[in-house]
Amino acid sequence: LFLLEEAKRRDHRKIGAEQELFFFDERVGKGLTIWLPNGTIIRNEIEKLAVEKEQAGGYVRVTTPHLAKEELFTTSGHLPYYKDSMYPPMVMDDGTYYLKAMNCPIHHLIYRHEPKSYRDLPLRLAEYGTVYRNELSGTLAGLLRVRMLSMNDAHLYCRKDQIKDEFRSVLELTLAYFKIFGLGNYSFRLSLWSPEHPDKYINEPENWAYAEGVLREVLQEFGVPFVEAVNEAAFYGPKVDVQFKSVVGREETMSTIQLDFIAKTRFGLGYTDETGRENNELFVIHRAPLSTHERFTAFLIEHFAGAFPVWLAPVQVMVAPVSENHLAFAEERVTALRATGIRVDVDRSNETV
Secondary structure, three states, X not given: OHHHHHHHHHOHHHHHHHOOOEEXXXXXXXXXXXXXXXXXXXXXXXXXXXXXXXXXXXXEEOOOOOEEEHHHHHHHOHXXXXXXXXXXXXXXXXXXXXXXXXXXHHHHHHHHOOOOEHHHOOEEEEEEEEXXXXXXXXXXXXXXXXXXXXXXXXXXXXXXXXXXXXXXXXHHHHHHHHHHHOOOOEEEEEEEOOOOOHHHOOOOHHHHHHHHHHHHHHHHHHOOOEEEEEOOOEOOEOEEEEEEEOOXXXXXXXXXXXXXXXXXXXXXXXXXXXXXXXXXXXXXXXXXXXXXXXXXXXXXXXXXXXXXXXXXXXXXXXXXXOOHXXXXXXXXXXXXXXXXXXXXXXXXOOOOO
């Protein structure tokens, strides 16, 4: 009963409306979030944190279009296998376009744009990118399930011998984020392939064995709680999901770290090794430690019950004059505080303290 009451009190849709963070409008469409000024501040602060952390971690940031041609998604494998979750095609005079459902295909093109040497690796491409997924209207639920998603996305391109260090750095960053936001009660799920179902997975047994061993080893070294799930990997590589239990008792997948064996084949990715030969044993780590912005914000609203830490709060300082006679002085204080970068407002209501 207590959790039911807490769920009502902390409901991100209720708090989002009360604090004027976001809303939806049928004239725009279901599942398409409209961020108000207060909600945009939270979004910007989270993105700013991601930029700072990624710069310190050796990432480089890119920006990619919201749509691309059919040929790209055929190469990536999203068509036809993921077609039902993508928006319908747009036929233009120079070809057929789709709104992107993933950032990775265009990031692979950025990697390919110039030849790479073993000295260029690892290459870490990051983007706070927006993608679109055609979720059924009946499954949409506030910010937890939407059709337009902004992702704290990145793709790490590395050699086989670099997988362990790169996975370790991603896990370190993920745990650092959890500490900053004061998040606990999480566990990890290592999804493995099954040699007994070769039809479901890319046929690279040695890479499967090596990669799964590396991921398991890093999780053990960090001492984080995790379980293993056989025959639950993606067809192109093992993955690690972060499972959270929220303050209202709801369990959900917050973010995923995914190792990818197939991008090198589909997109012809490789590098020149130390012997001067072309080497196509290139691996990609997909990661979004802060999940989608929408899902993560919903989680934070409920976690903090709307009482955000000062660095994240839309209004950090409220100046409250004791009467209207002091309003002019209060406005001066607001101007001075705003000049230092503090988000400040003044209570202009004609009421006594």
